Amino acid sequence: MIKQLYMELLDLHGPQGWWPLLRKGRDGYRSEYFPGDFGKRSERERFEICAGAILTQNTSWMQAEKALAALKEKGILSPEKIISARAGSLSGAIRAAGYFNQKARKLKEFARFVQAAPMPTREQLLSVWGIGNETADSMLLYAYRVPTFVVDKYTQRLFAELGITAPEEGYSRIKLLVEKEMQADHKAYNEFHALIVRHQKQCRPPCQVMAKLK
DNA sequence: TTCCAGGCAATAC
DNA sequence: GTATTGCATGGA
Incomplete structure (x- = not known):
């Protein structure tokens, strides 16, 4: 079936x-x-996909895409830049995706995490604040090419x-x-x-x- | 105007 | 463990 x-x-x-x-x-x-x-994805592509997975939470891809493009335009679509960005400028950039304060924090938490764990397991991803079942599986499948549904x-x-x-x-x-x-x-x-x-x-x-x- | 979009965490039982 | 609530913009 x-x-x-x-x-x-x-x-x-x-x-x-x-x-x-x-x-x-x-x-x-x-x-x-x-x-x-x-x-295989490049490191930059992997991070972009993971950021997109966070930004699209309970939000249409059209809005998540705008937020992602804004990060790219501002040159802050990387773990290093997101870690060093001020919370206000980060949330301002991703405004279109909604829940921008929460998502700004989620991006920061993930950026810090991914620097320490280049090839994360599902369990490790789920331990990060802001990453639940669907986001973890999306990251694993689409960024890391792990066979998971x-x-x-x-x-x-x-x-x-x-x-x-x-x-x-x-x-x-x-x-x-x-x-x-x-x-x-x-x-x-x-x-x-x-x-x-x-x-x-x-x-x-x-x-x-x-x-x-x- | 209302509804809802590629969820998640915190809180309350 | 399950139910409820806050988070927030913008398109249809």
Whole structure:
């Protein structure tokens, strides 16, 4: 059922090229997707992805992208710069992403952490203030290419709609179920989560394209 | 105007 | 362990 869902979504939407990375355009930085690119990330790319994972918490990517681009424009999208930045200038730069005081602190906590732990484990990430299950898994999967499945609100909603899991099913249960069923590499987990987000964004309110799976 | 977006921590039971 | 609340902007 889960594998079938993955194949249906991939067939429907094609490769998503997550995680989007900033690229300089005519009017400032915009994020871009790179379908089919599953190569190793540079240190700078990894940090950008992790910062994006924090900035997009409970916030649309459109807003997180603005905040990320502002950090890039100001030249403070690195652990060193974020550590040395004043709290006010940091929160000011990321204003568009909302929760800017909390997220400024989260960025600082993560920046300090990542300098001491270049290749963090899931448990280490979860010990950092501001990093929960989804953010930790997003960082591991999209920045560090660790084969792990990311669960989010879209996943819980879609799985509930399809009767795969109960609406109130917890994070870990869903994550372990998918990983047990799929036994996949980082590429498939990468695509699967991205496809779920893409699909659920496009289909709100719930659309009929997945009817054959119900 | 209201609702909600790629969550998390603190607090209260 | 589960439920509730604060955090905050900006697009639809």
